[in-house]
Amino acid sequence: MDFAAVLARIREASPRHRLDIGDPDLPPPPELLEALRKAKDFRYGPAEGLPEFREAVASIFRVEPGEVVAVAGGRHGLAALMWAFRRRRLLTPTPYYPGYFDIAEAFGLRLELVETDERWIPSFSGRGVYVVNYPNNPTGVVLPREKVRELVDVAEFVISDEIYRDVAFEHFASPMELSSSVAVVYSFSKVFSVPGLRIGAVIAPRDVAREVANFNKATINVPPTPAQRAVASVLDILPRRRAELSEVYRRRVELAAEALRLKFVKPGGAFYLFPQVGDAVGCFEKALAAGVSPLPGTLYGRSDHVRLALVEDEKKLAEAFGLLNAACGVETGP
Amino acid sequence: MDFAAVLARIREASPRHRLDIGDPDLPPPPELLEALRKAKDFRYGPAEGLPEFREAVASIFRVEPGEVVAVAGGRHGLAALMWAFRRRRLLTPTPYYPGYFDIAEAFGLRLELVETDERWIPSFSGRGVYVVNYPNNPTGVVLPREKVRELVDVAEFVISDEIYRDVAFEHFASPMELSSSVAVVYSFSKVFSVPGLRIGAVIAPRDVAREVANFNKATINVPPTPAQRAVASVLDILPRRRAELSEVYRRRVELAAEALRLKFVKPGGAFYLFPQVGDAVGCFEKALAAGVSPLPGTLYGRSDHVRLALVEDEKKLAEAFGLLNAACGVETGP
Numbered sequence: 059m060d061f062a063a064v065l066a067r068i069r070e071a072s073p074r075h076r077l078d079i080g081d082p083d084l085p086p087p088p089e090l091l092e093a094l095r096k097a098k099d100f101r102y103g104p105a106e107g108l109p110e111f112r113e114a115v116a117s118i119f120r121v122e123p124g125e126v127v128a129v130a131g132g133r134h135g136l137a138a139l140m141w142a143f144r145r146r147r148l149l150t151p152t153p154y155y156p157g158y159f160d161i162a163e164a165f166g167l168r169l170e171l172v173e174t175d176e177r178w179i180p181s182f183s184g185r186g187v188y189v190v191n192y193p194n195n196p197t198g199v200v201l202p203r204e205k206v207r208e209l210v211d212v213a214e215f216v217i218s219d220e221i222y223r224d225v226a227f228e229h230f231a232s233p234m235e236l237s238s239s240v241a242v243v244y245s246f247s248k249v250f251s252v253p254g255l256r257i258g259a260v261i262a263p264r265d266v267a268r269e270v271a272n273f274n275k276a277t278i279n280v281p282p283t284p285a286q287r288a289v290a291s292v293l294d295i296l297p298r299r300r301a302e303l304s305e306v307y308r309r310r311v312e313l314a315a316e317a318l319r320l321k322f323v324k325p326g327g328a329f330y331l332f333p334q335v336g337d338a339v340g341c342f343e344k345a346l347a348a349g350v351s352p353l354p355g356t357l358y359g360r361s362d363h364v365r366l367a368l369v370e371d372e373k374k375l376a377e378a379f380g381l382l383n384a385a386c387g388v389e390t391g392p
Numbered sequence: 393m394d395f396a397a398v399l400a401r402i403r404e405a406s407p408r409h410r411l412d413i414g415d416p417d418l419p420p421p422p423e424l425l426e427a428l429r430k431a432k433d434f435r436y437g438p439a440e441g442l443p444e445f446r447e448a449v450a451s452i453f454r455v456e457p458g459e460v461v462a463v464a465g466g467r468h469g470l471a472a473l474m475w476a477f478r479r480r481r482l483l484t485p486t487p488y489y490p491g492y493f494d495i496a497e498a499f500g501l502r503l504e505l506v507e508t509d510e511r512w513i514p515s516f517s518g519r520g521v522y523v524v525n526y527p528n529n530p531t532g533v534v535l536p537r538e539k540v541r542e543l544v545d546v547a548e549f550v551i552s553d554e555i556y557r558d559v560a561f562e563h564f565a566s567p568m569e570l571s572s573s574v575a576v577v578y579s580f581s582k583v584f585s586v587p588g589l590r591i592g593a594v595i596a597p598r599d600v601a602r603e604v605a606n607f608n609k610a611t612i613n614v615p616p617t618p619a620q621r622a623v624a625s626v627l628d629i630l631p632r633r634r635a636e637l638s639e640v641y642r643r644r645v646e647l648a649a650e651a652l653r654l655k656f657v658k659p660g661g662a663f664y665l666f667p668q669v670g671d672a673v674g675c676f677e678k679a680l681a682a683g684v685s686p687l688p689g690t691l692y693g694r695s696d697h698v699r700l701a702l703v704e705d706e707k708k709l710a711e712a713f714g715l716l717n718a719a720c721g722v723e724t725g726p
Contacts, residue, residue: 081436102415131614133613134613160606164610252434276497279468280590281590284588
């Protein structure tokens with residue numbers, strides 16, 4: 059089953075608990091909605107993004123505005139960077155985010171897999187350009203700092219997909235802190251619960267930033283300007299929002315650790331669990347029949363795991379975990 | 393001078409009359425602004441677009457919803473289609489819209505030029521995939537129906553960029569009316585004066601539509617969903633808006649025919665003039681010094697023309713034309 063087939067199956071089953079897509083359940087911040095409602099200027103802007111947007115994002119990442127390019131969401135930044143490094147050896151750890159393969163397939167790129175241990179920690183050894191995603195989708199793990207050091211020592215360049223960086227329960231170290239051969243892909247989809255807006259940014263050395271701006275020009279001309287303006291005008295709320303989100307999802311993870319009788323590596327961030335279930339598709343079908351929709355791990359390169367997006371409140375999640383225990387859980391004696 | 397250098401030069405000169413970028417000067421329709429203000433749903437949607445958007449656009453173009461794919465503006469649809477036909481021979485008439493070459497360059501595609509006569513009408517003879525744009529940017533011309541017939545008879549496939557189809561002073565025939573081997577690229581940027589929103593559509597045979605949806609998935613995941621919803625909810629205003637726009641720009645073209653002492657082919661649509669001036673860059677510099685910014689025709693493949701975007705009201709345009717006559721016009725005796 060590919061992603062479309064899985065989604066069609068879920069829509070057909072119409073389960074009570076939708077734990078499949080990573081569509082954040084927390085409402086967008088009222089400040090952002092207010093800024094969007096006030097939008098008056100719908101004109102074109104520069105391919106690299108509006109100056110106020112680049113300045114606002116630069117101040118968050120403590121870089122120069124020339125190192126920031128607006129993009130139409132995280133996927134767009136990833137496509138721009140994978141295309142920019144298309145002549146290099148591209149590698150990514152497994153389990154992987156399937157979007158990387160959507161890009162690779164559409165553009166005829168090869169993407170090699172890097173194995174991970176039982177804690178989902180990869181061994182970085184081959185030279186090449188790494189596409190990494192921490193806090194990770196689908197596992198939620200965060201790399202310890204010494205692993206990030208190993209990564210930047212080995213990599214020719216790192217494309218660091220950090221769209222979950224704002225949801226962290228332990229210290230998150232970006233490869234950008236340890237090396238200048240790094241491009242960060244950032245998005246406002248998850249932190250502000252607005253994936254439909256399509257607004258994100260790439261933070262990269264100037265020569266790479268210029269290639270991302272050229273990709274903008276060739277693919278969408280200009281990232282959405284009202285969204286850039288609205289986001290730039292409310293970026294001062296980001297630290298508070300980060301703290302709120304991290305606390306909400308930390309509690310949901312704690313609940314899972316107590317209530318879910320499936321084996322999983324405890325996440326350090328993001329809002330996913332990747333428990334082991336024996337047979338991914340079997341668990342998917344049994345869970346669906348019980349009213350819960352996980353995603354089969356086959357979509358992420360693992361046939362014996364499922365992914366759960368923790369996008370319901372604790373009361374509903376407690377119920378969903380109970381149903382999952384019955385559908386996919388290991389027998390625990392009396 | 394490339395496009396960025398030209399724009400930098402214009403910003404530096406800061407002329408009173410900005411006739412360079414095709415940023416429509418008419419305000420967006422209040423119905424659309426109201427619909428955008430009411431946006432409440434910022435979630436993901438399907439890569440091919442929301443069902444209500446596809447249905448609304450399909451009813452306008454009298455096709456099936458399965459033949460419509462939402463895209464993030466006209467450029468995005470063009471990129472998707474040029475990429476889909478990358479292994480074919482790609483051709484486009486000259487003068488050309490430079491965006492096609494931005495796409496070709498970024499993706500390593502070759503785009504051959506097709507010569508046109510003194511009325512800007514091309515001779516279509518070679519087999520291949522044609523990228524055409526009528527009503528035309530930069531000339532404003534519309535092809536007579538027999539020429540459209542010649543085009544579809546010769547072409548393996550036609551990528552028909554129709555982002556100016558709503559601004560027409562004479563009958564506009566889309567290649568889609570004469571052949572099924574056609575994909576139309578449509579955008580709401582010009583008709584609704586919202587180029588910063590990035591919302592458009594591709595109307596194409598189902599197999600081509602699927603390739604556009606795959607390109608969406610690989611480049612932006614999902615076209616902006618609040619913009620899709622807002623546009624779909626107000627599409628009943630399109631016929632009125634079309635009539636209004638066409639009348640406004642028709643009057644501006646009539647004014648130019650009376651007041652501008654430069655030789656140009658009278659447009660059948662869009663909102664550009666492409667007058668002959670001898671030396672494009674010389675006229676550009678003299679016009680800038682006089683307070684008007686045309687774009688040098690060199691950007692469009694013609695070194696003896698300039699492009700004027702008629703994006704000021706008639707009073708201002710009359711003044712701008714007077715300044716242009718003095719800066720770039722031929723001497724007319726007493």
